[in-house]
Amino acid sequence: MIRHGFAGIGWTEALAARGQRDIGLELGWAACRTRAAAGHATIQCDVTQYPTWPFRGAVGCIDSSPCPGFGKSGKKLGLRDLPLVHEAIDDLAHGRDTRAVIGAACLDERSILTAEPMRWYYDLRPEWICMEQVPSVLPVWRQYADILEGWGYSVDAAVLDAADYGLGQRRPRAVLAASRVQDVTLPAPTHGGLGQPPLTVMADVVGWGYTQRPAPTVTGGGTATGGAEPFGNGTRQAMKRAMGTEAWRDRSLPHLRPTIAECASLQGFRPDLVFHGRAGEQHLIVGNAVPPPLADIVLAAAGAFTEQQLAAA
The missing domain is CATH 3.40.50.150 (Vaccinia Virus protein VP39)
Incomplete structure (x- = not known):
């Protein structure tokens, strides 16, 4: 037990x-x-x-x-x-x-x-x-x-x-x-260490990819720039780092609104x-x-x- x-x-x-x-x-x-x-x-x-x-x-x-x-x-x-x-x-x-x-x-x-x-x-x-x-x-x-x-x-x-x-x-x-x-x-x-596999890319886990659905990189000033983020800090928190920015509010970027499935995949849950x-x-x-x-x-x-x-x- x-x-x-x-x-x-x-x-x-x-x-x-x-x-x-x-x-x-x-x-x-x-x-x-x-x-x-x-x-x-x-x-x-x-x-x-x-x-x-x-x-x-x-x-x-x-x-x-x-x-x-x-x-x-x-x-x-x-x-x-x-x-x-x-x-x-x-x-x-x-x-x-x-x-x-x-x-x-x-x-x-x-x-x-x-x-x-x-x-x-x-x-x-x-x-x-x-x-x-x-x-x-x-x-x-x-x-x-x-x-x-x-x-x-x-x-x-x-x-x-x-x-x-x-x-x-x-x-x-x-x-x-x-x-x-x-x-x-x-x-x-x-x-991530010497001779080890590289760190896993967040965008790849949730299916965005670098070329097909690039996620914005959020700079220290809170603005979004092009390119994919290797990994985030937290699950929903990681994907919310862009919230409040112009890119997040832009409905032409639907991939910025994380689904439950995307958050769960970042946590390593079975699909x-x-x-x-x-x-x-x-x-x-x-x-x-x-x-x-x-x-x-x-x-x-x-x-x-x-x-x-x-x-x-």
């Missing part, structure tokens, strides 16, 4: 591609419907209120807590809440549930969610653990690593960029992989996966997901797959 908190669908699709199944705890209706329609076991709930005991004996745990408070956009209140998050994690690691008190003191009510996984790890002690968040949360993952190492886990935590592993976008993420049954080392980049909900909800499901190819790398490092599963895919 694999317990998956804040489930979304990215990690789950990576597991399923290698014959593994999880049970996802997810609050969002559209995300739950997307998971269920794809055949993934799902419990619609507030993960912070769900008891841990039904998952005793879980082999693995996966968590990608919400990141808006720690991201580059917005008020970044989560960054100011980091001392409180560290305190809550330490308390949970010692069996003290202070989430309510510390959460009430946070400037962003979502900040405390980054401490939530420790409640599960303390109670369940699974064989392996995988985590993901925005790069600014890496110090928190290192705190998790120190605690898990004290419990006998082998742990590696770092910022990995999906582009360095073949995805057609710049998407750096703070990830953690841990195992108490094998040594863990996150893999080195496979693309037949159907996303549910309103258009905005679908974009959030895609954009908030861990890219399945990146998830696969972290899961493999944590030991989530058997040798046969790794060889078969």
Whole structure:
């Protein structure tokens, strides 16, 4: 059994591609419907209120807590809440549930969610653990690593960029992989280095191409120029870099309006996966997901797959 908190669908699709199944705890209706329609076991709930005991004996745990408070956009209140998050994690690691008190003191009510996984790890002690968040949360993952190492886990935590592993976008993420049954080392980049395949071009992934449907390059001044961009920063965010410019508003350039399918392809989702909900909800499901190819790398490092599963895919 694999317990998956804040489930979304990215990690789950990576597991399923290698014959593994999880049970996802997810609050969002559209995300739950997307998971269920794809055949993934799902419990619609507030993960912070769900008891841990039904998952005793879980082999693995996966968590990608919400990141808006720690991201580059917005008020970044989560960054100011980091001392409180560290305190809550330490308390949970010692069996003290202070989430309510510390959460009430946070400037962003979502900040405390980054401490939530420790409640599960303390109670369940699974064989392996995988985590993901925005790069600014890496110090928190290192705190998790120190605690898990004290419990006998082998742990590696770092910022990995999906582009360095073949995805057609710049998407750096703070990830953690841990195992108490094998040594863990996150893999080195496979693309863009000396003797390696080149970085994947975003325009090629979404079918624009350099000559047939050239995407504009957005300069620092916010104007669009000709030519294709090798890769973007984010999924929907990458393709929105031209928004607000004259080129974006020009309806003679329909390729500048990204479809759900184009965004999903940038994330590495299989082309037949159907996303549910309103258009905005679908974009959030895609954009908030861990890219399945990146998830696969972290899961493999944590030991989530058997040798046969790794060889078969």
